[in-house]
Amino acid sequence: VLLPLRPARPGDRTPVHCVHPAGGLSWCYAGLIRNLPADVPIYGLQAQGVGEATADEPLPTTLEELAAHYASRIREVQPEGPYRLLGWSTGGIIAHAIAAVLQEGGQEVELLAILDAYPAEGFRDLPVPDQAEALESLLTMGGYGPESLGDKELNTANVVEVLRREGSPLAALSAAKIEALGEVYLNTNDLVRAYDHRVFRGDVLFFRATVDTIDDTLTPETWTPYVSGRIDNTNVACSHKDMTLPDPIAHIARVIADRLTELEK
Structure with missing residues (x-):
């Protein structure tokens, strides 16, 4: 569940904990390694069921349960705050929930970075996703769109074939793991x-x-009912799905690095 993208060493600064998007993998944050200062440890939170150690564990039944579980895993490597959390897409919603859990436990959360994520209530009006959408999201995580399938059906076998053909990092995963x-x-x-x-x-x-914003009503201010402090926005010239590509993640990392410096003054 806790992936050490850059594990803490003696003398390092406070870690940044990055929460997976809906697909469950936190590999997408690897670009932070080269763009955040070398003494900032980086951990990725991955979904239960992704790693071998959690493959047989039941999936969580509520987001409260998921957030509490992730908070406890974070505290295994960092027992006390202040905590620094980051999440892209659905990971931003989960990061916000983890931050609330940590605060309710008496801990300080000094950084909550949300990458193009909007409150959960907005999901309720959207169509319920199906298996095809899940597979399409996995293609997107691998860096490809549905057009990469050509005229082939959108199914697990064909998605795995694309990932392997294109040399995606996800190609190392078995068909069972993709499912x-x-x-x-x-x-x-x-x-x-x-x-x-x-x-x-x-x-x-x-x-x-x-x-390529889909809904112009989705703005940083939609978080106002759920945030007591300021919401400091940085525009990133990319689409939602490209937030963790090299140029956007470098831009994001520079802003975060500046904020970390401010926090440590």
Whole structure:
């Protein structure tokens, strides 16, 4: 569940904990390794069912349960705050929930960075995703669109074939693991739809994708009812799905690095 993208060493600064998007993998944050200072440890939270150690564990039934589980895993490597959390897409919703859990436990959360994610209530009006959407999301995680299938059917076998043909990092995963990620995607969406946000007591560092936006009413201010402090927005010239590609993640990392420096003054 806790992937050490850059594990903590003696003398390092406070870690940044990055929460997976709906697909369950936190590999997408690997670009932070080369763009955040070398003494900032980086951990990725991955969904239960992704790693071998959690493959047989039941998926969580509520987002509250998921957030509490992730908070406890974070505290295994960092027993006390202040905590620094980051999440892209659905990961931003989960990061906000984790921050609330940590605060309710008496811990300080000094950084909550949300990458183009919007409150859970917005999901309730959307069509319920199906297996095809889950597979399409896995293609997107691998860096490809549905057009990469050509005239082939959108199914697990053909998605795996594309990932292997194109040399995607996801190609190392078995077909069974790809199917498990599809289940994680659908389950995470169900959890988000049923979730009612608590209020995070602090400021939010927000990053808004400005290319190919689907709904112009989705702005950083939609978080206002659930954030007691400021919402500091940075526009990122990319689409939602491209937020963790090299150029956007480098831009995001520079802003986060500046905020970390401010926090440590």
